[in-house]
Amino acid sequence: MKKFIIRRFIFLIISILAATLIVFSLSRLQGDPRNVMLNVGYTSPEQWEAWGKAFHLDKPMIVQYLIWMGKGIFQGDFGDSLKTGRPVMEMVIGFAPASLQLGVSATLFVLLTGVPIGVLSAVKRGSIWDVIGRTFAVFGQALPPFWLGIMLILIFSVNLGWLPSGTRGHDASGILERSTFFIMPAVTLGWLASAGLMRLVRSSMLEVLDSEYVKLARAKGVSGSAIVWKHAFRNALIPPLTFSALILVGFIGGTVVTETVFAWPGLGQMTYTAIINNDFPLMTAAVLVFTLVYVIAIFIIDILYAFIDPRIRYT
Known part of the structure; x- marks a missing residue:
């Protein structure tokens, strides 16, 4: 029974990692998230860069994933809602x-x-x-x-x-x-x-x-x-x-x-x-x-x- 639980627990960890990777990948299907979060035609270059640094979009994709997973999974920090401004x-x-x-x-x-x-x-x-x-x-x-x-x-x-x-x-x-x-x-x-x-x-x-x-x-x-x-x-x-x-x-x-x-x-x-x-x-x-x-x-x-x-x- 212990071996069965250990096997299922290992599978659970792998599934969670796979789930986070899939969710992160899906969130990038539309390209740069700033295209969704900002009105591109009315956004200054300074504001564009500021949002990139705030959401770590200026870093490589793998680094973005690790930061997103670390803050979201381990700290429960998914940022603030763009609509209400409240913590997600x-x-x-x-x-x-x-x-x-x-x-x-x-x-x-x-x-x-x-x-x-x-x-x-x-x-x-x-x-x-x-x-x-x-x-x-x-x-x-x-x-x-x-x-x-x-x-x-x-x-x-x-x-x-x-x-x-x-x-x-x-x-x-x-x-x-x-x-x-x-x-x-x-x-x-x-x-x-x-x-x-x-x-x-x-x-x-x-x-x-x-x-x-x-x-x-x-x-x-x-x-x-x-x-x-x-x-x-x-x-x-x-x-x-x-x-x-x-x-x-x-x-x-x-x-x-x-x-x-x-x-x-x-x-x-x-x-x-x-x-x-x-x-x-x-x-x-x-x-x-x-x-x-x-x-x-x-x-x-x-x-x-x-x-x-x-x-x-x-x-």
């Missing part, structure tokens, strides 16, 4: 709680819908419940999140007036009222993952329900509920557990779309705004933060999976 790391920390709350809410929606529907669809194989479950999975994986979010706003906010159309609900008077602001964004963000989890739970349950030991339990007169929850569900849990851990990672990309549609003040909307405004320091920092979260989350998932299924340690 301060903005990232300020927007992160909203994205975390939305991610947790969406994860709860995924688990509370995908798992029960998947189990019911497997147990009632071939019935109308199975058809409903599979239809839910097909539509869940086919509907674009931005379209789903807009439709939810039109139906439940504009037409019916049941739910607020956006924002985080800072001015809500109580927990119950504030929770209504989470419903549509959480459903939009978690819909695709819920459909995927439902299909995985269903296939895992069907595989276990068709196994010999379950057939033997039925022959011995074990009750149906005991077979489903004690024998089948417990043994079919490993693949869904791994997928559930990946759900939060998958939300990283979805937050940009969901938070933009619902005006949710999180990292996703911050990233979108940085791209629109050509806010170079904030844009690169946001992409790097998303990448690091993804890489570290994958490392944690690998370790947890090795504890759940010892066979993984030897592969």
Whole structure:
């Protein structure tokens, strides 16, 4: 087990270095960052040189990368936002709680819908419940999140007036009222993952329900509920557990779309705004933060999976 953890940790370090190199390279695809940060036609040579020294753009590319990585990774200093003038790391920390709350809410929606529907669809194989479950999975994986979010706003906010159309609900008077602001964004963000989890739970349950030991339990007169929850569900849990851990990672990309549609003040909307405004320091920092979260989350998932299924340690 120690060797497995060491191998995965070495892979984590290599992945982080590769991620920083890729993000830095992407930030230089448009050439000199001063072309993005400054209005070239109205910039004096002195101002051009001053910005070059401030951002170390007068140095070789490899030196720029080492300085950028050292200040960003080890010191948390990504510079100041060109739009607001605030420190980039301060903005990232300020927007992160909203994205975390939305991610947790969406994860709860995924688990509370995908798992029960998947189990019911497997147990009632071939019935109308199975058809409903599979239809839910097909539509869940086919509907674009931005379209789903807009439709939810039109139906439940504009037409019916049941739910607020956006924002985080800072001015809500109580927990119950504030929770209504989470419903549509959480459903939009978690819909695709819920459909995927439902299909995985269903296939895992069907595989276990068709196994010999379950057939033997039925022959011995074990009750149906005991077979489903004690024998089948417990043994079919490993693949869904791994997928559930990946759900939060998958939300990283979805937050940009969901938070933009619902005006949710999180990292996703911050990233979108940085791209629109050509806010170079904030844009690169946001992409790097998303990448690091993804890489570290994958490392944690690998370790947890090795504890759940010892066979993984030897592969």
